[in-house]
Amino acid sequence: MDNSNLVSVxxxxxxxxxxxxxxxxxxxxQNYQHIEIIISDDFSSDFKREEIEQFIIENKKENIxxxxxxxxxxxxxxxxxxNKAISLATGNYFINLACDDLLFDVEVISNIVKYFLESxxxxxxxxxxxxxxxxxxxxxxxxxWQYIKHIYGNPIDCYRxxxxxxxxxxxxxxxxxxxxxxxxxxxxxxxxxxxxxxxLYLARxxxxxxxxxxxxxxxxxxxISFNRDDKNNKIYNDDLALVKEKEILPYVNTIxxxxxx
Numbered sequence: 001m002d003n004s005n006l007v008s009v010x011x012x013x014x015x016x017x018x019x020x021x022x023x024x025x026x027x028x029x030q031n032y033q034h035i036e037i038i039i040s041d042d043f044s045s046d047f048k049r050e051e052i053e054q055f056i057i058e059n060k061k062e063n064i065x066x067x068x069x070x071x072x073x074x075x076x077x078x079x080x081x082x083n084k085a086i087s088l089a090t091g092n093y094f095i096n097l098a099c100d101d102l103l104f105d106v107e108v109i110s111n112i113v114k115y116f117l118e119s120x121x122x123x124x125x126x127x128x129x130x131x132x133x134x135x136x137x138x139x140x141x142x143x144x145w146q147y148i149k150h151i152y153g154n155p156i157d158c159y160r161x162x163x164x165x166x167x168x169x170x171x172x173x174x175x176x177x178x179x180x181x182x183x184x185x186x187x188x189x190x191x192x193x194x195x196x197x198x199x200l201y202l203a204r205x206x207x208x209x210x211x212x213x214x215x216x217x218x219x220x221x222x223x224i225s226f227n228r229d230d231k232n233n234k235i236y237n238d239d240l241a242l243v244k245e246k247e248i249l250p251y252v253n254t255i256x257x258x259x260x261x
Contacts, residue, residue, distance in 0.1 A: 010040070
């Protein structure tokens with residue numbers, strides 16, 4: 001089977017399943033013709049596989065060529081769960097999506113594939129619209145205009161700026177299978193933080209990050225990332241400390257003008 005046009009949408013879930021059908025609807029409504037849905041749940045207590053599968057079956061059109069529903073046998077953390085989803089996918093393109101977020105409109109996937117076909121980028125970001133929990137009001141847009149030129153500029157310049165803090169949004173992150181083949185899977189030394197160390201690693205190793213100037217995702221404030229308990233807060237902060245130790249400090253003397261606060 002030729003999967004060169006296939007887009008695998010990786011839907012990650014963990015105890016935020018009340019929005020799953022909204023998320024899936026935003027995928028099922030896409031006008032792109034070759035879509036695979038990979039759902040990977042990180043051992044949620046209320047995961048309802050049969051209900052999710054029935055929803056997909058009842059609402060999918062011919063453009064949904066495959067779907068896989070996985071639930072891990074124990075909680076792995078965000079990074080390992082994402083790698084699990086990637087390992088299950090068969091597409092040439094990947095889009096990361098949390099199950100409490102939505103693709104912004106019906107042309108998102110078509111526009112992403114068009115961008116990849118017309119450029120040499122292996123990975124791209126786009127605008128993310130952050131909404132309230134009910135998705136009624138747009139609260140802010142990221143990234144802000146002053147950072148955008150650094151996303152698709154020189155990768156070392158991008159790396160320098162990333163060392164001061166992450167400014168590239170993770171929701172809707174899109175990439176080609178070639179990126180995985182060339183740079184490997186996500187770093188499983190991290191537990192919850194998948195995006196920031198990935199941006200740093202790629203930029204530092206000369207991978208230019210593309211920017212698609214359109215909204216990719218409606219990001220729901222109040223989702224799982226906003227509701228970490230004390231245990232997960234510690235894990236998240238440990239991940240941030242590891243970013244500094246592993247992705248930034250060893251390169252301060254080789255990358256000029258790196259600033260970390």
